[in-house]
Amino acid sequence: MSAGHAAGGFSTNLNKDFWDFADLVLKSRFAQALAQGSTGYPVYRSLRFAARSTLEALFDELGLNSGWRAQRLGSYSMILDSEGLFIAARGTRKTEYCSCHFDIWSHSVFQAEAAHQTILDIVGKRHIADPMFSIDWHFLTAKNELESASIEEMADDVLHDESYPEIKEGVNSFIQRYLDAPETVLVLQGPPGTGKTRLIRTILGEISRRKRGHAQALYTGDKRSLENDEIYVKFITGDDDAFVVEDADHLLRPRASGNEHLHRFLTIADGVVRAQGRKIIFSTNLPNIGDLDDALVRPGRCFAHVIIRELLPAEMERLVAKLCASEPQRQEAALARLREKASKSVSLAAVYQSTQG
Numbered sequence: 001m002s003a004g005h006a007a008g009g010f011s012t013n014l015n016k017d018f019w020d021f022a023d024l025v026l027k028s029r030f031a032q033a034l035a036q037g038s039t040g041y042p043v044y045r046s047l048r049f050a051a052r053s054t055l056e057a058l059f060d061e062l063g064l065n066s067g068w069r070a071q072r073l074g075s076y077s078m079i080l081d082s083e084g085l086f087i088a089a090r091g092t093r094k095t096e097y098c099s100c101h102f103d104i105w106s107h108s109v110f111q112a113e114a115a116h117q118t119i120l121d122i123v124g125k126r127h128i129a130d131p132m133f134s135i136d137w138h139f140l141t142a143k144n145e146l147e148s149a150s151i152e153e154m155a156d157d158v159l160h161d162e163s164y165p166e167i168k169e170g171v172n173s174f175i176q177r178y179l180d181a182p183e184t185v186l187v188l189q190g191p192p193g194t195g196k197t198r199l200i201r202t203i204l205g206e207i208s209r210r211k212r213g214h215a216q217a218l219y220t221g222d223k224r225s226l227e228n229d230e231i232y233v234k235f236i237t238g239d240d241d242a243f244v245v246e247d248a249d250h251l252l253r254p255r256a257s258g259n260e261h262l263h264r265f266l267t268i269a270d271g272v273v274r275a276q277g278r279k280i281i282f283s284t285n286l287p288n289i290g291d292l293d294d295a296l297v298r299p300g301r302c303f304a305h306v307i308i309r310e311l312l313p314a315e316m317e318r319l320v321a322k323l324c325a326s327e328p329q330r331q332e333a334a335l336a337r338l339r340e341k342a343s344k345s346v347s348l349a350a351v352y353q354s355t356q357g
Contacts, residue, residue, distance in 0.1 A: 086106075128154065130155065131215075132214055146228075185280050185301055191285060207241050218244070
């Protein structure tokens, strides 16, 4: 998009790359309204939900039955438009449901709330009332610009204390204490498949339940996006509830070993700039405790540094018994498969895979 303006012999030119067509249309309308000295859309609302429906069928119904002008941009996005109302709709497919996000701009509060209700009325009984959270996935483009994609997830993970024997107090108590604590940082360290991501998802789900709404997490695993200040400024100035960095091996190593980027996280993890109650969660596959920088895991900044390991045979058996309760044949089959794979220890991922077979 390019816009120009000339006055008094001087001229200015604004160029902006857009990755989303709905955003291009909306920003063009903003520019036109400002040029005309008129009001565009003074009211904004956001609606997120999951529905037991295919995304295609749900978007078809919204496009055909809402009474608004509809422009289908593809399988995952559409524009809904009428006088004084503009809605950008996006969705993602899941195995048993779809998740949707609607950005609603309107001329009045009444119109925005009516649009909100119209969408929910069309969804009807397919609406899933369970808590959800949003993963705002950040990455750098080929032009070295920070972009993001939003992914809606249901907070339906169920964790068992038997999955995490290193958390002695129990998983639920641990999560509650972390969310209540003034400390910002949580570090989960351990080999792949030991349940770090499951634990992170459950923490985000609990934030949603506490809010009685929708938790939002700024997420990245992109090394390049963490090497400049833009993503950190977005976290501090935005409304994300948590900052999640998975596979953060390169970021957590001691600064004395040449790590030039950790200082940015130290600044927002209750350094000069405070995280203001929001959480920062790292997962790492680094094998040794000494591989982490002491400043990150110091008391007052880090709530806990949890070393998550594979399950020993007795621990594995207790978890299998929990997962296969009252199904002795499935339990024995799972144990047989697991014993064939390893004699000393087994990953949490392998246990879940074996119990589902």
